Amino acid sequence: MALDLKKFITRFVEEARDHIRQLGEGVASLESGDAGVVHAMFRSAHTIKGSARMLKLDPITETAHRVEDFFASLREGRVRFQAESGECLRQALDALSAQVDILAETPDGARLAPSDPGLLATLIRLAAEESPSVAPESVPAQTNPEPVVSTGVPERSDSPAPPGSDVRSTPLPPPPSPVVTPDRAPSKPEGPREEPRLKNVETVRVRLEKLDELIKLMGELLSSHARMRQRLVEIATLDRQLATSGLDGSVTVPLHLFAGRLREDVLDQESLMTELHDKTLMMRMLPLAVIFEPAQRLARDLARSVGKQAMCQTRGAEIELDRRIIDKLSDPLIHVIRNAIDHGLETPDIRLAAGKPAQGRLTLSARQESGQVVIEIQDDGAGISLERIRAKALRMGLVNEERVAALTERETLDLIFLPGFSTTTFVTDLSGRGVGMDVVRQTVLEELRGAIEIDTVAEVGTTLRLRVPFSLAMMRVLLVEVNGAHYGFTARHVGAIRRLSRSAVFSLGDRDMVILGNEFVPLLRLSELLDAPGAVSSGSTPRTHAEEPFGMLVVVLAIRDEKLALEVDDLVDEHDMVIHPMPELLRMAPLVSGLVVTGENALVSVLHAPGLLERARRLRGGHVATIPERREPGHDRVLVVDDSLNTREIEKDMLEACGFRVTLAEDGLDGLRHALAEEFDAVLTDVEMPGMDGFSLTERLRREDRYRDKPIIILTSRDREEDKQRGMRAGADAYIVKGDFSQGNLVDTLRTLLGWRGHGG
Numbered sequence: 193m194a195l196d197l198k199k200f201i202t203r204f205v206e207e208a209r210d211h212i213r214q215l216g217e218g219v220a221s222l223e224s225g226d227a228g229v230v231h232a233m234f235r236s237a238h239t240i241k242g243s244a245r246m247l248k249l250d251p252i253t254e255t256a257h258r259v260e261d262f263f264a265s266l267r268e269g270r271v272r273f274q275a276e277s278g279e280c281l282r283q284a285l286d287a288l289s290a291q292v293d294i295l296a297e298t299p300d301g302a303r304l305a306p307s308d309p310g311l312l313a314t315l316i317r318l319a320a321e322e323s324p325s326v327a328p329e330s331v332p333a334q335t336n337p338e339p340v341v342s343t344g345v346p347e348r349s350d351s352p353a354p355p356g357s358d359v360r361s362t363p364l365p366p367p368p369s370p371v372v373t374p375d376r377a378p379s380k381p382e383g384p385r386e387e388p389r390l391k392n393v394e395t396v397r398v399r400l401e402k403l404d405e406l407i408k409l410m411g412e413l414l415s416s417h418a419r420m421r422q423r424l425v426e427i428a429t430l431d432r433q434l435a436t437s438g439l440d441g442s443v444t445v446p447l448h449l450f451a452g453r454l455r456e457d458v459l460d461q462e463s464l465m466t467e468l469h470d471k472t473l474m475m476r477m478l479p480l481a482v483i484f485e486p487a488q489r490l491a492r493d494l495a496r497s498v499g500k501q502a503m504c505q506t507r508g509a510e511i512e513l514d515r516r517i518i519d520k521l522s523d524p525l526i527h528v529i530r531n532a533i534d535h536g537l538e539t540p541d542i543r544l545a546a547g548k549p550a551q552g553r554l555t556l557s558a559r560q561e562s563g564q565v566v567i568e569i570q571d572d573g574a575g576i577s578l579e580r581i582r583a584k585a586l587r588m589g590l591v592n593e594e595r596v597a598a599l600t601e602r603e604t605l606d607l608i609f610l611p612g613f614s615t616t617t618f619v620t621d622l623s624g625r626g627v628g629m630d631v632v633r634q635t636v637l638e639e640l641r642g643a644i645e646i647d648t649v650a651e652v653g654t655t656l657r658l659r660v661p662f663s664l665a666m667m668r669v670l671l672v673e674v675n676g677a678h679y680g681f682t683a684r685h686v687g688a689i690r691r692l693s694r695s696a697v698f699s700l701g702d703r704d705m706v707i708l709g710n711e712f713v714p715l716l717r718l719s720e721l722l723d724a725p726g727a728v729s730s731g732s733t734p735r736t737h738a739e740e741p742f743g744m745l746v747v748v749l750a751i752r753d754e755k756l757a758l759e760v761d762d763l764v765d766e767h768d769m770v771i772h773p774m775p776e777l778l779r780m781a782p783l784v785s786g787l788v789v790t791g792e793n794a795l796v797s798v799l800h801a802p803g804l805l806e807r808a809r810r811l812r813g814g815h816v817a818t819i820p821e822r823r824e825p826g827h828d829r830v831l832v833v834d835d836s837l838n839t840r841e842i843e844k845d846m847l848e849a850c851g852f853r854v855t856l857a858e859d860g861l862d863g864l865r866h867a868l869a870e871e872f873d874a875v876l877t878d879v880e881m882p883g884m885d886g887f888s889l890t891e892r893l894r895r896e897d898r899y900r901d902k903p904i905i906i907l908t909s910r911d912r913e914e915d916k917q918r919g920m921r922a923g924a925d926a927y928i929v930k931g932d933f934s935q936g937n938l939v940d941t942l943r944t945l946l947g948w949r950g951h952g953g
Contacts, residue, residue, distance in 0.1 A: 205292055234264060262281070480518070494530060585604075641682065670765075671796060692744055715746070784799060830942070833876065859882055868896070
């Protein structure tokens, strides 16, 4: 369940006002020469910042962060408190107080104004003890308008926005007006005057939601047109029946002519609608550059944050995809890049020792292939250790020793995509929580109806390959019949359709096989694969004698280098169809990717080819790992240690909502007392606390036998790399930055860590 953080706003307002008051008193003490209050002031600013980050209150977070930085520099002796410092701090506290007052009136934070850039710049300068200078002039902040689609050249920035369009808040300076004085009038230009002309507008701006509605309506129109095609079938049948009924030609001939004209009209209309739908869809296409370019910056920033060097190159960024697919590709791409940086690329010293350049290389490329777009993310790192994957699979109980020895390279690499699977030993907000690659697989296979594969070579690098369609709005669909029921296949996964004699079926081991194009292809009856009623084996006795002269009808699915032959009863239809998403409760069904509506207004399931191939491997004894059952999280006790009441309560409500039993401690010493007096399955601690900080608490608990292997998670607003490394040295299993905090992040991390140790979650 999702946790509504807004209900914690009231408690945050009370806590923040108390800390702001203490900070104000502290500034007065510093001005009077009392430097002993610096530590307490730092903690107050730190608490405001941390709580605000968890509640996604960015303006308050930014101001409190800069105040905290100043007190950090002050207590470390890097700067001196001066009169200018006091004045600037009072302005910052006034700004914080005003922001908190606004938040008290509107708890959703919608009215919070952006932080003053000039004030923040001054605080940064004071924290760095730069020479006094004029603070940068405040720049009006831009709002974040809804995205719009431009259908041509960019608009002039000084032209008025069309009605209904977004207007950006950045003010435009008015053009200078000519000054006319009595003794000096402006001179008139020589020559004929040019007549004013209106400039033709070459673009219009359309909200994406309106464009989406238009495309959806076009899809519905095409779906409803399938009923017109069905009417053609019905009238053609009636025409044939009347032609053989012996009725007078005065009745049958006009009907025959009408049926012909109706057929021409329906086909013409279908052609026009299809063209209109395609052109409308083109308006929603975007180049991959919109996600490739930010991904380049992300890769560089992530590499820098973990002490690595990376160069990111892109190819094929001009290829266009439906914006819906672009949107869904964003998160998987981030997950893959994070893993490539964190797990794939080595540090500069290791690369140099291996004879590689210090700077790693990451390549994002795209190409068109067989009606799909293939996106590759390639790194030149150390590659993926198959032995580490197998060892982790054994430790997690996914496979036993006998099965792990029989895993092929592809089956071993597929383990990476299981929920909760990770080979890293330290979890950060960057990667290692085991909740990344399964998201990639789920998004690509289930939501984008694509395919995913991975290749790796030791010391050479890893390539992850995503295959996605250009659009999800409409696809070519083959409808088949099995045991009286209809099913669909997307045409891009259909490699061939064959009529084969049953004598062509032979056994190889425990599999029925056929030879197609000099290849051995496994053969299954589709009803057997779907567990449909009346399922029979492909190699069994023919169902009726009438079928034997024609042999059996086989649809061959092809994905990558893998093929599967499926016996069906009949072919029903094949044409472009709108594929509707599955209902929310059924979206996890692995064998169905969507629904189409037939001319009889019936719903038909579109089968997911990658899921069918995986099911076939299971039925034929393939080594496919599954997640073992784990006990309910309600058996796990978690100790939450944080000096902020608001933060403690947020974490408590969040964890209890997911079934954990939670005990709270108000600081490090209190947490140690609780941990020694009772036994907990996991500990969640802040860093900056009075008495004993989170690093010291972690080190102390690791000296206790009962906490030597228990999960300890550090949840803090300190995001420096040296702090993360210190947390790892102290013995923490995970380090989560509050700025990247979310319910799913924390709970998934906790469940993963408990699962590693055989606990529930």
